[in-house]
Each structure stands twice: as C-alpha cells, then as structure tokens.
Amino acid sequence: MPRKALIAANWKMYKTPGQAQSFMDTFLPLVAGHTRDEIALFPSPVLLPTVVSAAEGANVAVGAQNMHFAAEGAYTGETSVLQLKAVGATHTLIGHSERRQYFAESDAIVNKKLHTALQHGVVPIVCVGEVLEEREAGHTGAVLKTQIAGAFAGIAPGAATPIVVAYEPVWAIGTGRTATPEIAAEAHHILRAEVARLLGAEVAAAMRILYGGSVKPENATALLAQDEIDGALVGGASLKSDSFAAIVQY
Ligand code: PGA
Numbered sequence: 001m002p003r004k005a006l007i008a009a010n011w012k013m014y015k016t017p018g019q020a021q022s023f024m025d026t027f028l029p030l031v032a033g034h035t036r037d038e039i040a041l042f043p044s045p046v047l048l049p050t051v052v053s054a055a056e057g058a059n060v061a062v063g064a065q066n067m068h069f070a071a072e073g074a075y076t077g078e079t080s081v082l083q084l085k086a087v088g089a090t091h092t093l094i095g096h097s098e099r100r101q102y103f104a105e106s107d108a109i110v111n112k113k114l115h116t117a118l119q120h121g122v123v124p125i126v127c128v129g130e131v132l133e134e135r136e137a138g139h140t141g142a143v144l145k146t147q148i149a150g151a152f153a154g155i156a157p158g159a160a161t162p163i164v165v166a167y168e169p170v171w172a173i174g175t176g177r178t179a180t181p182e183i184a185a186e187a188h189h190i191l192r193a194e195v196a197r198l199l200g201a202e203v204a205a206a207m208r209i210l211y212g213g214s215v216k217p218e219n220a221t222a223l224l225a226q227d228e229i230d231g232a233l234v235g236g237a238s239l240k241s242d243s244f245a246a247i248v249q250y
Contacts, residue, residue, distance in 0.1 A: 003083075004208075006210060008042060010238060011043045012065070043065075049088075061123075064092040082157055092113075093127060095107075167187050173214070188211070211229045
C-alpha cells in the first residue's frame with residue numbers, strides 16, 4: 001500500500017482570527033477536490049474554532065501545534081487534549097524543535113504527549129531533527145535514533161498506526177536553507193529503520209515520515225518525489241493561501 005502524503009501547515013504564532021478566516025476563504029477553493037494528498041492546518045489554539053468552522057465539510061483537517069500530556073489539571077497556560085478535541089482538532093504536532101529549544105521539551109515529555117494523543121485518538125505528528133552542530137559533527141543518525149527511541153518508549157506496535165513522524169533538521173527551519181532531497185531521504189531512511197527496529201517492519205513501512213524545513217513551492221516537487229518523503233510540514237510558506245496551495249499541488 002503506498003503511503004498517502006500529508007501536507008501540513010504549521011502557522012506557528014501567526015494570524016488573528018480575522019486573518020485565519022481570510023486564509024480559509026481563499027485557500028479552500030484553491031484545493032477543493034484535491035484528494036491525492038491529505039491536507040492539515042496547525043493554527044494557534046485561539047484560532048481553532050475559526051479554522052475548524054471554516055473547514056467543515058472540506059478536505060482539510062485541523063490540528064494543534066502542541067498539547068499538554070495531562071488530560072486536564074492545574075497547568076496554567078497549557079491546552080489539553082480534551083479541550084483540543086472539543087473544538088474539533090483531530091491532529092497535533094508533538095515535540096516541534098521550537099518547543100524543544102524554547103520550552104525545554106525533552107524526549108521524555110514528547111513520549112508522554114505521544115501516549116496521551118494515542119489514548120485520546122488524536123493523530124500525532126512527532127517532530128525530530130538535528131541541529132547544525134550535530135550534523136557537522138557527524139551525529140545526525142545518533143541524534144535521530146535517540147529522539148525516535150525516546151518518543152516511542154512504551155508504545156506498542158498495535159497502537160502505533162496513527163503516528164506520523166516529521167523530520168525537521170533544525171538548521172533548515174525558517175532559514176531558507178533546505179535539506180537537499182537526498183539529505184532528507186537519507187535521514188528518513190535512518191528514521192524508518194529505527195521505527196522498524198522498535199516496532200517492526202510492517203509498522204515502519206506504513207508510517208508516514210514528512211519533511212519540514214524551508215519547504216516552498218519551488219522545492220516541494222523535488223522533495224516529494226523522493227520515495228522516502230511522505231509529505232511536508234511547512235512553516236513560513238504555509239502562511240499565504242496561494243503559496244500553501246501550490247505546495248499541496250506539488
Ligand atoms: P519553515 O518551518 O517551513 O518556515 O522552515 C517549518 C517548521 O518549523 O515546521
């Protein structure tokens with residue numbers, strides 16, 4: 001079974017509800033009837049009601065950029081999986097490099113969040129990737145394996161089907177510096193082999209591994225032509241509807 005590509009927009013901390021609505025007004029007609037790939041948008045939590053309501057009945061899923069590992073509790077400033085589901089989020093990013101870098105999110109926290117998402121039926125996109133110093137020191141493979149093993153601790157093969165992985169080399173995020181299709185495919189290969197070691201060949205063969213890091217309309221086709229690349233997680237170039245629609249239609 002070929003893996004269906006997932007093209008995901010990470011809006012980060014951008015857009016007001018009005019701007020999100022304008023995006024939806026122009027984006028949805030541009031991708032209407034597009035069934036080759038899955039499309040998902042990841043806005044800030046405060047935008048979820050607007051985006052979910054605009055996407056109703058459309059071929060576009062909506063998810064969160066982050067969630068807490070507890071289903072509820074005294075965690076000021078956080079958002080729970082129950083709250084996200086109640087407003088219509090069906091997916092969530094977990095362990096984005098900006099969460100790891102600025103909010104001290106460790107592999108152990110990523111692991112707890114992954115368990116929570118799976119328990120509650122939310123599709124998790126687990127983000128991994130090396131920083132520049134790690135790549136230059138030749139440690140990319142070791143870093144990716146550690147991140148995957150940490151994230152997947154205690155996950156049973158039978159529960160892993162919904163998991164999506166996103167390979168996002170930190171040196172390529174928001175820098176305009178994209179991994180070449182070959183560099184990305186090599187990292188994806190390492191990740192898939194590690195998933196196979198942990199969860200078996202069948203789970204690994206079915207798992208989608210997205211690439212993220214300065215994906216743009218100009219480079220999406222070459223990246224997505226790689227067999228190992230099962231979609232894209234797009235930051236900057238997902239903020240404008242025409243640019244993100246062009247990536248969806250790579
Ligand atoms: P970018 O961000 O496309 O702006 O590099 C990707 C991401 O952080 O998910």
